[in-house]
Amino acid sequence: MSNILVISGHPDLANSNTNTVIIDHLTTQLAAPSYRLEVRRLDSLYPNFQIDVAAEQAALVNADIVVLQFPFYWYSAPALLKKWLDDVFSYNFAYGAEGDKLKGKDLILSFTVGGPEESYQPLGYNHFSIEQLISPLQQTAYLAGMNFVAPIYTHRMVYIPGVYNTLEDVQARATAHGQRLVNQIQQLSNSIDSKVSKFVTDWFADFDLLTVAPERLTAHLSEDVKMIMPDGEFIGHQGFRDWYAIARKTFKPNCQHIVEQLSVSEQNKIGYYTAELRIRLKAETFPKSALQGESVNMLVNETWQLSVTDNGDINISEYLVDVVNA
Numbered sequence: 001m002s003n004i005l006v007i008s009g010h011p012d013l014a015n016s017n018t019n020t021v022i023i024d025h026l027t028t029q030l031a032a033p034s035y036r037l038e039v040r041r042l043d044s045l046y047p048n049f050q051i052d053v054a055a056e057q058a059a060l061v062n063a064d065i066v067v068l069q070f071p072f073y074w075y076s077a078p079a080l081l082k083k084w085l086d087d088v089f090s091y092n093f094a095y096g097a098e099g100d101k102l103k104g105k106d107l108i109l110s111f112t113v114g115g116p117e118e119s120y121q122p123l124g125y126n127h128f129s130i131e132q133l134i135s136p137l138q139q140t141a142y143l144a145g146m147n148f149v150a151p152i153y154t155h156r157m158v159y160i161p162g163v164y165n166t167l168e169d170v171q172a173r174a175t176a177h178g179q180r181l182v183n184q185i186q187q188l189s190n191s192i193d194s195k196v197s198k199f200v201t202d203w204f205a206d207f208d209l210l211t212v213a214p215e216r217l218t219a220h221l222s223e224d225v226k227m228i229m230p231d232g233e234f235i236g237h238q239g240f241r242d243w244y245a246i247a248r249k250t251f252k253p254n255c256q257h258i259v260e261q262l263s264v265s266e267q268n269k270i271g272y273y274t275a276e277l278r279i280r281l282k283a284e285t286f287p288k289s290a291l292q293g294e295s296v297n298m299l300v301n302e303t304w305q306l307s308v309t310d311n312g313d314i315n316i317s318e319y320l321v322d323v324v325n326a
Helices: 019-027 053-062 079-088 135-143 167-191 192-209 214-218 236-250
Strands: 003-008 036-041 066-070 106-112 150-154 221-231 232-235 256-266 272-284 297-308 314-325
Touching: 003 019, 003 053, 019 036, 019 066, 019 167, 036 053, 053 167, 066 167, 106 221, 150 167, 167 192, 192 214, 192 221, 192 256, 192 272, 192 297, 192 314, 221 236, 232 236, 256 297
Parallel strands: 003 036, 003 066, 066 106, 106 150, 221 314
Antiparallel strands: 221 232, 256 272, 272 297, 297 314
């Protein structure tokens, strides 16, 4: 199950004729327990533009899918959402030497456009396409290592009584927009890439503690799992326990497996996949271990052979680790 985070960037959401409809549709269609949805209304949280960076970054770290929901103001995002981006997407969080906290997360831009579609073309009065105008936000996603998902936007979303559109038409378009967004989120949530990515994140979160019972990890291993490690070859659950014991004697708790790359390919047999990972291991070692207390910053390639059940449970049948540099 994916964690879905919606950032509402409307400066006055309560008086919006469209963004409220879209968000209400999301909360209805993506309700618990089938989905984990959090909506953060920036106008309510930060009426004075004083962003709680730590709180916003924590919400982002917990998310698998991030939706920026906003009205298209002067060819960009509203000032409050721009301030949120400026403050929250900071150095060593979203970019920089250690700025990998958003890497691999899906980003969806969902926004309402007042003008008609025909105005956003070279001969229209707005001259540029929507895709051209949102390119800075697209590049923001790329720099942060996020997966930029095709944006969802709808034209003619402004209601001016007696002048432009009817309220009924605008809100009907907002409902249709909300359903398109729901469909996109459901597709991402149910994709095998998303499931494997979440599994990998959870696997390393447990492993890096080096304090959890081996059974918590062997629950995701086939009975005859084959593990080929720099330390040797280990077979079955007992083999994993032997290797895990070596790891716990070597590395201090709370090491870091940072997933730098992940690709998933389907095998010929339905429900079976190969995951190829590029992992950076950062860890401290015990003085009496084979590494004699040295700090580790190691790059490895890993190949996992996986099976996925109809219930979405993932099992590893083969686990290969190849050191790139140590």
